[in-house]
Each structure stands twice: as C-alpha cells, then as structure tokens.
Amino acid sequence: MQELLQQLVNGISWGSIYSLIALGYTMVYGILRFINFAHGDVYMVGAFVAYYSVFFLGLRSGGVAGALGALAVIALAMLAAAVLGVSIERLAYKPVRRQARLTALITAIGVSLFLENAGILAFGAEPKFFPQIIASKSLRLPGGAYVTTHQLLVLGGSLVLMVGLNLIVYRTKIGLGMRALSLNRDVANLMGVPTDRIIAFTFGLGSALAAAAGVLVALSNPRIDPLMGLLPGLKAFVAAVLGGIGSIPGAMVGGLLMGIAETLVSGYISSTYRDAIAFSILIVILLVRPAGLFGRAVTEKV
C-alpha cells in the first residue's frame, strides 16, 4: 500500500509536467487544428535559458535565496519561451497556415529538428547539470510514502500555473476570444476577435507553460541536454490526445493519467517498457475513442 502511494506521488509529479506541456499542444490544436511538433523542444529551451540565467544572475543555492532564484529563472524562461513561440508562429507557421495540413505538419517537424540541432550547436551535445539551487529533502507523508522538496516544487509550481491558465482562459476577455476562435472561427471573427493576434498569444502562452515545465524538471532532475524535449514532448502529446485534443481540462487530466500510468507500469511490470506505454495508450485511444476523454468527435459533411 505504501508502495502504491509512493508510485502515485511519483506519477502525479511527472504527470503534472506532462499536463503543462500538453496544455500547449491542446490550445494550439483547438484554434488551428494543427499539431505543433516543435512544442516539446520549447520545454528544452526553457531549461537551458534557466540554466544560463542561474550563472548570469549569480544565484546561490538553498533557503529563501534559492527559492527566489528559482522563481526568477522560471519567469525568465517563460518570457524567453513566449517570445520564441510567437516568433516561430510568425516566421514558420503563419506562411503555411492556408496550405494542406500535411505541409504544416512537415514544417513543424522542420522547426523541431531545427531547435534540437541549433541547441546542439549552441549548447553542445554533452549534457549539462543544472545547479541545485533548491536543496533536496524528503518529507514523510501520512501513509508511509515520501515526497521530496523537488516533487513539491513541481506539484506546487504546476498547480499555480494551471490555476493561472484557467483564470486566463475562463475569466478574461482574451481567454474568451481564444475559446470562441477554437469553437467557430468565422463567428468569432464576426464578434471582432482578431484571429492573428489571438493565435500569437496562444502560442506564447503555451510555450511559456512548456518552458516552466522544463525549468521545474531541471531543478529536480539536473541533467539537461538539447534532445531532452523529444520524449516528454511526445508523451505530453499523447496525454493531450488522451484527454481530448483541443480540450484544456482534457490536457490537465490526460497528463496526470499519463504520468500515473507510466509510473505504475514501470514500477510493477517492467521499466524497459516505460517509453512504450505512451505509444500503447495512444494506439488504444485512437482506436477506441479518438476524441479522447473530454473531446468531441468531428464528422465530415457529405
């Protein structure tokens, strides 16, 4: 029982990372019906921006200074990623918006390859180690499981960010515009919602979340390298599909489920199959219920 609890703690911790990344996928898909393959790499960029910021700002580890420092680099990473996301959208995706879906998908693959390899050029292929500015301690939970400060950081950080996102999407005007655009672009336009600006905002927002996820992970799992975004990106995508791609609550729930499933299988069945879990879930979802948990099936008009 204690072990199950531990697995759940671990699973939820990872799951919230997947949720943060999945939100970016789902928001962009909701408005543009486009899978941003390069999204996972923004997660990587976030981690690296934070890494260099730590040195640039001369941050120290431990205690309150450490916590403030962490906040600072998260903020910086989110800002940088938002700028990156908007730039990618303007430069690479907007020109192909009216083309066939396949063209856009391949462009996204190109952007992804670009980010990864530019990362290798800029940062070197060798992994770097993020300074531990938050000390690692274990806290015992009722029930016997342990949760580390890092995990608390991840959980807390993700929670704050997701609550923030919810506020933006459901309580602000711009969020209303985003939702309207994803439901019916023409009618949204007739309400005066400016498509281009909202799309740019969506990309920026999603990228910021992914970058935050990257930093949160780096603070607890210090090993970072330019290809670190590949696998989490794919898994987060699967999480988004699981929850129903285009659905924001779906992305959050999907991410958590994905994290828990992965941890449980890895713990109880076999860890070598860990990466295959995501893809197996994907196949099952696509065959059984392509719309996902919260999504709506779209039918073609004949």
Next chain:
Amino acid sequence: MLEVQNLVVRYGGIEALHGISLRVEEGQIATLIGANGAGKTTCLRTISGLNRPAAGRIVLEGRDITHRSPHEIVGLGVIHVAEGRGVFADLTVRENLDLGAWRRKDRAGIARDRERVFELFPRLKERYHQSGGTLSGGEQQMLAIGRGLMADPRVLLLDEPSLGLAPVLVATIFEIIRTIHRSGATILLVEQNARMALRESDYAYVLETGRIVHAGPAAEVAQDPKVAEAYLGSG
C-alpha cells in the same frame, strides 16, 4: 449609410455575385430576398469581410471598407448576425453576450446595452448562466440578435433570422426586429421568407442567381407577381 457598389464575388470556383449594387439608408430596413443559392448570404459575408470580393466596393458612411478584415469591420460598427445563428453552444448565454461586446471598452455602455437586451429578450435573462446549446431554436436566434446588439451596431446585418423556426416564433422575431428598427437602427435583412421580410421593410432588393433583378419600396415589390416567379420559376 451603407452602400454596395458593383460587387463581384467568386466563391468555391463559381462567380456567386455578378456585380450587384444596393444601399441602406440610415434608420432604414432594407431587405434582400431571393431563392436559395441566389447569393444572399454571400453578399452579407462579403460586407462583413469574411469573403473577399473580386471587384466592386463597399462603402460605410462614405468610407471604403472593401478590403478590411472582419474584426476591423466589426470595430466600425457593421455587425453581421450569421445564418444559422452561430451561437456558441459550449459557452454560456452570458459569455455569448460578452463576446458580442468583445471590442468595446465602455463598461457603462456595455451594461446599458445588456439591460436593453434583457428587456427585449427576457428569456435570455432567465437563462443567463445556461450554455448556449441548451437553448431552443427560437431562443438561440434571440441570443444571436442580442449578441449583435451588444456590439452597439451602426448597421445590423441579419441573415435569415427566421430560418428553421416555427411560424409563431417567426412572428415574435419579426416583432423584435420591428422594435429594434423603431429605436433607430439601420438594418439590412436577408430572408428566404419573402412575405414577412417585405412586410417589415422599407426597401427591397430581389436577388436571382447573383443578380439584382428587381428593386424598389417594399410595399410595391410585395405586390409584384415577379417576386413569386423569382422563387418558383416562370411557366
């Protein structure tokens, strides 16, 4: 107020409008009637910026708005209430109405208009927090019109407000249109239900396969046998 000059529109490979011209004077209700496929919705969509014309001009109070984007045109006060209502089923009545006022910044004005919408459509106030999808067809039409009013329109483009509604509701909707008109609104009304439209309007244009074949004061057009022909063909 609003003038369309020699508008040519191509849509999906066809030339849907072959150079049409019409005007709506301030405070007037003009109606555009015609059979299905005649091009009425295409005309409205071009005015509101969703379609781009191949040739011709659209002029609002002397200003050329032909190539502006839809959200700019909304900002200028041309509000298009779409065919089939376009109510966001997943959003609440409140959110739908808020969307209508999306571009506006004057809180007081928005609140005032919201009250006005509630007066016209008490049902919307009752269902304020329900999602749009739970409303009946008639209520959705009311919501769509209400939403249009929330934008403080200078010109209101109404696309087939009676579509899919039972006769009793059609009468209600047209009564509301009359009320809105009486308060000074300028309206361009597109309708398949020719009789009701002609009854409510000041001026009428008859569209047949992309051309205006008849125009004049609504009362005269209503008496003209040619109108029936435009719909049901000549012998």
Next chain:
Amino acid sequence: MKGRALLYQVGATLVLLAVLGLLDRFLPTFVNQYIIRILILSGINIMLAVSLNLINGFTGQFSLGHAGFMAIGGYTSAFFSIHAGPSIVQALGQSPQSAGAAGAVVLILGLAVGALCAAIAGLIIGIPTLRLRGDYLAIATLGMGEIIRVVILNIEAVGGARGLTNIPGYTTFFWVYLLVAITVIVNWNLVRSRHGRALLAVREDEVAAESLGVPTTKYKVLAFAVGAAFAGMAGSLFGHYLRYLNTNSFTFLKSFEVVIMVVLGGMGSITGSISAAILLTLLPEVLRPIKEYRMVLYALLLILLMILRPQGFFGSRELRLPLPAPWRARLARFARWVGPGEAGVTDEARAAAPGAAAVSAVPVVSLRAPAAGDRGALRREILRLEALTVAFGGLKAVADFDLLLRERDLVGLIGPNGAGKTTVFNAITGVYPPTAGRVILSGKDLGGLPPHRIAALGVARTFQNIRLFGQLSVLDNVRTACHLQAANTAWDAIWKTGAHRREEARTLGRARAMLRLMDLARLEDAPAAMLPYGLQRRLEIARALASGPKLLLLDEPAAGMNPQETAELMALIQRIRDEFGPAVLLVEHDMQVVMGICERVSVLDYGIRIAEGTPAEIRRHPKVIEAYLGPEGAAHA
C-alpha cells in the same frame, strides 16, 4: 502481340541483369569502397522512399512509421540468415564462410521472409488505423513505429539493446539495384493501372471514391501492405550490408528522414522519390566538412521548402526527359511493352493500340436501351423508398419518406434549405444508414450496405459541393468510374499481362467515348481542378454516368450556372435519360430546371413530404408556396 510483349519483357530483364552483373563485378576496379557504400545506401533509400510514396503520396495516407517496417524486415531476415542460413548453405554444398551462390539463395529467402513479415505488419497496422484521418493517422503510425522498435529492443533473441551482430554480408551492389529496379517497376506499374487510379481516388476524395464503387478500406490496406513489404526488403538489404542491426537506426527520426525524401521529391512522383533519395544520401557526405551545421541547415531548408515550394521537385508528376519528340515516342512505345510505360495511352499507341477498332464498338455504358416506343410499356421498378427515416440524435432530418422511381423516370426533389434532400441522397447511397424504413433497389434492400457496394449495384451520384478528383486529369476522373467494370487484378498490373493490357485498353476506350459524348474530349489531359465551374459539373456527371448506373442521383447540378449553361444542362440530363435509360432523381433549387424537365416532383419540408405531383401541380400547391415564401396569413396583418 502477346508474343512480342513477352519477348520484349524477357529481353529487357536479361539486359538489366547483365548490366547489373557487370557493374557489380567491375565497379570496384574504378571506384573505391566508399563510393560503393554510398551507392548501396542510396539504393536502399530509394526503395524506402518509393515504397513510402505509395502510402503517403499516392494513397494520401500520412504514415510516419515507415522505419518500423524497415526494422521488421531487417530483423526477421537477419534472424533467418543467422539461424537457418548455415543449414541451407551446407545443403547446397558450400561452406558458410565463402557462401557465394548459396549466399544469394539465403539472401533471396531472407528478403522474402522480411517482406512477408513487414507486409503482415503493414496489414495489422493498416487496418485499425484506417478509421483515422490526417494528423491522427500520422500520430498513430508514429506510435506504431515506436512500439515496434521498443518491442524489438526487448527481444533478447535478436540482441536487445546490444544489437544483432554477425549477420552474413550477402548484400551486394547487384542485389540492391536489382531490388531497386523491382521496387520502381512494381510501384510504377501498379500506379498506372486501375488499382493505381483507385489509390489516387482514395487520396483525392474518399467519399467520391466510395460512391464510384472503390472499396477505400481495401485499397488503403493494400497500400500499407505493399509499401511495408518493400520497406522490409530495404531493411533486409540494410542488415545484410552493415552486418549489424541496432534499433537506434529505426527511430522515428529515420521515419522522418524518409518522409522528407518523399516530400522533397514530390508526393506522388516516383522519379521525385528516386531523385530526392539520392540527393539526401549524398548530402550528408557532401556536407561532412561542416558536419556540425549540417542538421541545422537541413532543418532550415525543410522549413523553407514547405513555405516556398511545398510540392517538392516534381509535385505529383514524373520527370520529363528533355528528348526530341521522335525519340520520346520510341521510348514510350518501348516502355509500354516492357514495363514502365502505360498500357495504351502514348501518342502512337493510340492509333496502333491492339484492338483499337474493337474498343470503339464496346458500349460505353452497358445498359439495356429500351426500344423507341417503349414509354408506355411497364417499366421495371428501380428505386423504392419505404417510410425512410433518417435521424441524427433526436432530430429527424428525413421522416417517413416514400418514393418510387421506375426505369427512365426523371423525378425532382425540392424543398427549402435544410429540408433534408441531400440526406435522402446520403441514405440511398449508404453514407448514412436509415434509422427506420427501407431503401430498395430493384427489389434488393440496401439497408446497412457500405457505399461502395451500393455503387456496385448500380447507383451513381453527383455531390452538392463538387467532389472531383482535382489533381487527376479529366480522363482519369472518368476512368476511375470504370473501376467496377474492369477485371485486371493488381498482379496483372504488375506483370503487365495480356489481360491487363486488354482491360486497360477497354477502360480507356470507354472513358474516351464518354468524354466525346459529353463534349469534354479536348480537355482529357487537363487537371480537373483547373476546369471552369460549368465544365466541372459536367465532368462530375460524366464520371457518374461512366460507372453504368441504373439509378443516377444529381445533387444541385445547376448550382452557380447562368441561364445559358442551365439550358444546356437540362438538355444534357434529358439526353442522358433517353440514351442510357437510368432512373434519374434530381435535387434542385433552380425552378427553371425542375419545372422544365422533371416529370414528377416531390417536395420536402423539415424532412417530411408535403406534396408530390407534376411540376404544374406543385407550382400552384398552397403548401409548397407557403414552404418557400412564408405563411399566407401573416402577410396581411
């Protein structure tokens, strides 16, 4: 004729074998091993690109899991060679170290094993993912490719994470390029046959393809299986060349590489895939000096390619060699007999095609044309709708609709917007199953049959929003409709048998005759999407007619036409009915058409029939007028 074809084919094969054999033997004396390596890797990439193009480019199914098929082929054949190979070699009297000819035998068997296993994987992966479209399919195939890789990674018998070593090195230049030739020829022949047209139809518009009788699911699976088989063989050659296999070579990055080759060359262009594969094998070598920047440049080039020239090198056309005309004709004639040429379509071949005279005598549409004075005689019942009801959720789009059509009837179906007219069509053609009631075609209940089966029973239609195969030529649009009437199998197509040639010539003749009839003959090579609107409509009707239907459904054929075009359309529809004798059901808004040519008109409003009668009766019918113009009473308040 058959003898000459066989002679050419055998001759060309021998020449090919000889050339490859000589190259294999003598090339190493002229170039070093490095160049040979590049040639071999290019060959393998050509096989991968061409086979993926079949799935992605020709059938329009975006597969991102091609590396998985390559892996399966590679590993299964390597396993076979390692474990079964030595026994076979010894049985043939040679030692495993210097296997020579016996090694070739093992390789061939290994290739077969690899191809078969990969094809089975293709079938398995193909079938379930077929319900998915576009992005979803891409992601599903990506996932499947990864699952395959992870599963192989966990099989200790093939080396697990360490990889599979000691694979006999049976791959030679000869074998690689022989298989390249086979891959290219098989794919080329397959594509230039009715099966290829079926694949293209699936890519262009599945709904329209189904309505012409093309079983879209079967063809998608076929494309996956064949594409997978060739990828598997490429994998086998790969494994037997490097003598070592590791799952790291088969990640989705490899799949992306192949996709990039296909996109760069042009989806739907075999010569494009070949060119791109060669280029992209050479490029890393050429860019070796700036190795670190290579991938970044690659990525940037890919992005720029999509923005500036998404169709790649050749789009969906093939490379046209800049030869003078007489040589081009000779090449075409030669190719026609031997392999890559198209049966019966080249310029000279038009006149000289065997049986050309016989072809024109073949009836375009094989229907029993009734005798002239037949109008009064009892005509057979073609379509009967009994209380047809189609509901979506709680909403009844069509409720309790009855209709009867006999041979040669020309009936109109009208009603205001949203009345349910197109839904009736969709119910008849099997797009939606009836919620209640029956659709009976010549006595047979169509309930639950899929669209392509209903089409095979003799129903054809046009669509409200024209659904032509835009990228295909006018001629090919019509030829696709003849799919059901031809009998050449895929096997026939690959080997270019006599049966294949005959059927293709027949189809060609039928299609051309139809185009002449509809006055579209001079446009036969034009891409359908380029046609002006009125001609597109006419082509859609021609296509529907070419399938030889006994029931023809026309959905708003006069939409967007001016009075002149409408008058021509009316004459055309009547002529079609008179000459070919189908029952015609027409949905229209244009009253000129309905009143002008329909003998009977049925009026729908909110899914319910409110009137039925002659056009004159309908015009005066109060309920009809009310439905269109609005209630009478309210007008005089």
